[in-house]
Amino acid sequence: MNGIRLLSEQRLRPGERWIYSAGFNVGPALADTGRIDVELADLARLSAAGARVALLSHQGSAKDGTARHLGHIADYLGRRLGQPVRYVPENATALARACAEELREGEIALFGNTRLHPGEERGDPELARALAALGDRVAVGGFSKAHRRHASNTGLLDHLPGYAAAALVDEAHALDPWAATADGRSVGVLGGVKPEKTLIGLAGLTRTHDLVIPGGVVLNTLLAAAGHPTGRSALGSAPERCAEVARDVLARTGGHGLHIPRTLVVAGPDGATRRVPVDSVPADCAVVDFDIEPWALDLLRRADRVLVAGTPGRYAEGNRHAAAAVLGARAGARASTLLLGGDTVAELPWDGPRSTGGGSALQYLVEGTCAVFEALMDNERRGAGHHDH
Numbered sequence: 001m002n003g004i005r006l007l008s009e010q011r012l013r014p015g016e017r018w019i020y021s022a023g024f025n026v027g028p029a030l031a032d033t034g035r036i037d038v039e040l041a042d043l044a045r046l047s048a049a050g051a052r053v054a055l056l057s058h059q060g061s062a063k064d065g066t067a068r069h070l071g072h073i074a075d076y077l078g079r080r081l082g083q084p085v086r087y088v089p090e091n092a093t094a095l096a097r098a099c100a101e102e103l104r105e106g107e108i109a110l111f112g113n114t115r116l117h118p119g120e121e122r123g124d125p126e127l128a129r130a131l132a133a134l135g136d137r138v139a140v141g142g143f144s145k146a147h148r149r150h151a152s153n154t155g156l157l158d159h160l161p162g163y164a165a166a167a168l169v170d171e172a173h174a175l176d177p178w179a180a181t182a183d184g185r186s187v188g189v190l191g192g193v194k195p196e197k198t199l200i201g202l203a204g205l206t207r208t209h210d211l212v213i214p215g216g217v218v219l220n221t222l223l224a225a226a227g228h229p230t231g232r233s234a235l236g237s238a239p240e241r242c243a244e245v246a247r248d249v250l251a252r253t254g255g256h257g258l259h260i261p262r263t264l265v266v267a268g269p270d271g272a273t274r275r276v277p278v279d280s281v282p283a284d285c286a287v288v289d290f291d292i293e294p295w296a297l298d299l300l301r302r303a304d305r306v307l308v309a310g311t312p313g314r315y316a317e318g319n320r321h322a323a324a325a326v327l328g329a330r331a332g333a334r335a336s337t338l339l340l341g342g343d344t345v346a347e348l349p350w351d352g353p354r355s356t357g358g359g360s361a362l363q364y365l366v367e368g369t370c371a372v373f374e375a376l377m378d379n380e381r382r383g384a385g386h387h388d389h
Contacts, residue, residue, distance in 0.1 A: 003377040003380055003381070004164050004373065004376045004377055004380060005161070005162065005163045005164065005376070005379075005380055006163060006164050006166075006169065007042060007139045007163040007164060007165050007166065008166055008169075010163055012045070012046060012049035012050075012051055013049070013050070013051075014049065014050025014051070014105050014106075015050060015051075015052065015105055016049075016050075016051045016052065016136065016137065017051075017052050017054070017100070017103075017134075017135040017136045017137070018046055018051045018052065018053050018054070018135050018136070018137050018138070018139055019053075019054050019055075019056060019131070019132070019134050019135035019137070019138040019139070019156065019160065020039070020042070020043065020046070020053055020054070020055050020056070020138075020139045020141065020165070021056050021057075021138055021139070021140045021141060021142060021152050021153060021156060022036075022039050022055055022056065022057040022141045022142045023035050023039075023057065023058070023141060023142020023143065023144040023145045023356075024036050024039075024057035024058075024059065024070065024073045024142075025057070025058055025059050025060075025144060025145070025342060026059065026073065026342070027059065027068075028068070028072045030072065030076060031346045032342060032345055032346035033076065034342070034345060034354075034356045035142070035144055035342055035356045036073065036076060036077065036080075037080070038141075038143075038167040038170070038171070038356065039141045039142075039165065039167050040077075040080055040081065041166060042139065042141065042165045042166050042167065043055075043077070043081060043108060044081055046108075046139070047081070047083065047106045047107070047108055048106070049106075050105040050106050051105075051106070052100075052103035052104065052105060052106075052107055052135075053103070053107070053108040053109070054100045054103070054109060054111055054134040054135050055077075055085075055108060055109065055110040055111060056091060056111055056114055056131060056134070056152045057070060057073065057110070057113070057114065057142070057152075058113060058114045058115040058120065058145065058150075058152065059073075059113050059115060060113070060115055061115055061121065062115055062116060062117065062118045062120065062121065063118075063121065063237070067113050067115040067116045068113065069087075069089055069112065069113060069116075070087065070110055070112070070113050071087045073087075073110060074086065074087035074110040077108070077110065081108070083106075083108070085108050085109065085110055086099075086107070086108075086109040086110070087109070087110050088109050088110070088111045088112065089111075089112045090111065090112050091111040091112040091113075091114060091130075091131060091134070092117065092127060092130035092131055093130075096111055096112070096134065097133050097134065099111075100133075100134040100135065111134065114131070114150070114151065114152040117151070119151060120150050120151045120152060121148075121150055122151075123149045123150055123151055123154065123155050124151050124155070125151075125155065125158065127151040127155070128151040128152070128155025128156055128158060128159060129159055131151060131152055131155070131156060132156050132159035132160050135160065136160065137160055137161050137162075137163065138156045138157065138160045138161070138162045138163070139162075139163050139164075139165045140153070140156075140157070140162055140163070140164055140165060140168060140372055140376065141165035141166075141167045141168050142167070142168070143167060143168050143171035143172070143355075143356060143357045143360055143361075144341075144342060144356050144357045144358065144360055145360065145372075146168060146357065146360040146363075146364070146370040146371065146372040146373065147196065147200070147357075147359045147360040147362075147363040147364075147370045147371050147372075148359075148360075148371060148372075149371050149375075153371075153372055153375075154371055154372055154375035157372075157375045157376060157378070157379040161379065161383075162375070162376050162379040162380075163376075164373075164376055168372070171355060171356065171357055171361075172364060172370075172373070174355065175355060175357075175361055175364055175365055178305060178307065178338055178365055179365055179368070183304070184303075184304025184305060185210050185299065185302060185303045185304050185305075186208070186209040186210055186211075186303060186304065186305050186306070186307075187209060187210060187211045187212070187213065187299060187300055187303045187305075187306045187307070188201065188205035188209045188211070188212045188213070188306075188307045188309065189212075189213045189215065189306065189307065189308045189309065189310075189312055189326055190202060190205070190212065190213070190214050190215060190216070190218045190309050190310055190312075191214075191215035191216035191218065191219075191308075191309070191310030191311045191312040191313070191322075191323075191344075192216045192217065192218075192309075192310030192311060192341065192343060192344070192358070193216060193217045193234060193236050193237075194217075194236070194237075194310070194358065194359060195217075195236050195237055195238035195241065195242055196358070196359030196362060196363070197216070197217065197218050197309060197310050197358075197359070197362070198217070198218050198221055198236075198242040198245050198246065199238070199241060199242060199245055200359060200362045200363050200366055200367075201218070201309055201362045201366070202214065202218055202222075202245060202246065202249055203245050203248070203249060203366075204362065204365075204366030204367070205307070205362075205366065206249050206252070206253055206257055206258065208366070209257070209307075210257060210299065210303070211257055211258075211259060211296060211299050211300075211303075212257060212258055212259065213259040213292065213296060213300075213312065213322075213326070214258065214259065214312075215289075215290065215310065215311070215312025215313055215322055216234075216310055216311065216312060216313070216314075217234055217235060217236040217242070218242075218310075219261075219287065219290065219312075220233040220234060220235055220287055221235055221236070221239070221242045221243055221246045222246045222249075222250070222258070222260065223260070223278070223281075223287070224243065224246075225243055225246035225247045225250055226250060226255075226260070228278055228279055228281070229279070229280070229281045229282075229283070230281055230287060231266065231281045231282055231283050231284060231285040231286055231287070232283070232284060232285060232286045233281070233286045233287040234286065259292065259293065259296045260278065261278060261290040261291055261292065261293060262277065262278055262291075262293065263275050263276070263277065263278065263290065263291040264276055264277075264278055264281060264287050264289070264290045264291075265287070265288055265289035265290060265291075265313070265319060265321060266281055266282065266285035266286060266287055266288065267285060267286050267288045267314075267319075268282070268284060268285050269284055269285075273288060273289075273319065275291070288313055288314040288317065288319040289312075289313030289314065289319035289320070289321045289322055290312070290313065290321070290322050291321060291322070291325075292322055292325045292326070297325060297329050300325075300326060300329035300330065301329045301330075301333075303333075303336075304336060305336045305337070305338070306326075306330055306333075306336065306337045306338070307338050307340060307365070308326060308337065308338070308339045308340065308344060308348075309339075309340040309341060309344065309358060309361070309362055310340075310341060310343070310344055310358065311323050311343070311344055311347055311348060312326065315347050315348065316347055323348060327348065327349070327350060330352075334350075334351070334352030334353070335352065335353065337350075337352050337353065338352075338353045338354065338355065339352070339353070339354040339355070340354075340355050340357060340358050340361040340362065341355075341356070341357065341358025341359075341361070342356055342358065343358070344358065
């Protein structure tokens with residue numbers, strides 16, 4: 001982590017005003033708290049030193065109306081830290097600033113969901129400036145969002161001196177052995193719905209891995225790009241950008257190193273599923289799963305390392321053929337199989353290596369860095385004492 005200031009090396013003083021940018025993208029059910037738990041040690045250290053801590057985090061998205069308030073996170077943090085964690089539903093208002101000013105030494109408050117602002121995901125500089133008023137320094141955690149240039153992530157670093165939290169650094173170091181430069185046979189499994197699985201994962205892993213097994217929206221996008229009918233299959237939130245990448249990958253590889261299944265599982269309007277050939281998806285059906293070809297399963301079993309970034313089928317809806325085949329093939333090689341992403345880790349029955357980062361882990365493995373590391377290095381180059389809010 002050369003060129004980045006580390007929170008672990010910072011001498012903390014009572015009364016200091018810190019913003020802690022976390023990645024608590026966890027719903028009210030708290031199905032998997034890994035993204036919260038990795039930040040607890042740094043939060044406890046800040047509090048024990050007498051720092052006044054304004055926590056910022058996100059959940060859901062303003063784009064599709066899934067962003068909700070974070071009171072459940074404050075309750076969980078309070079239980080784990082052994083001290084009350086106040087929840088302030090606002091974050092960019094005069095009331096929020098006043099609440100941050102009034103924090104006592106050692107007190108931690110969680111402020112409102114940053115994704116309730118449409119400008120958060122656009123990296124709105126004015127929103128970043130308003131959020132920066134909650135403190136004088138920012139500790140950046142939340143490796144799961146390290147690939148995003150959002151207002152509460154990289155945007156804060158335009159206004160305050162920034163420090164990498166231990167969770168951010170530790171996750172990156174843990175991924176280093178899985179880098180594409182490692183020796184041996186490698187397989188990447190891609191799934192889920194997020195565009196970075198195509199934009200970063202498909203584009204990058206097809207250059208560095210012996211085999212890529214696409215599932216979810218990645219597979220649907222590739223099928224459409226190859227001219228196969230996809231019916232009512234989901235194509236994600238950035239279909240045009242992902243389609244362009246898929247066409248480029250097919251043109252570059254000629255399909256070599258890509259697993260395109262011969263048999264798909266589709267769901268009809270009534271939810272009933274059935275198997276169909278890859279070129280026979282009915283117009284009123286959606287692809288929800290697929291069968292992995294025997295030759296690909298053989299390579300999965302023999303591979304020296306396997307990345308699983310996203311569930312390959314709609315696992316939570318009971319479509320588990322591809323996922324079960326992947327996990328079964330790696331049952332005897334858990335130590336060399338890595339699951340990436342919060343949803344993947346929460347859904348799949350796996351007790352081997354895992355990373356809470358999905359898109360961020362992919363970007364780090366493919367490019368050797370992430371947006372937030374670049375922003376932290378730039379922040380350090382500009383000097384540790386700059387403030388402009």
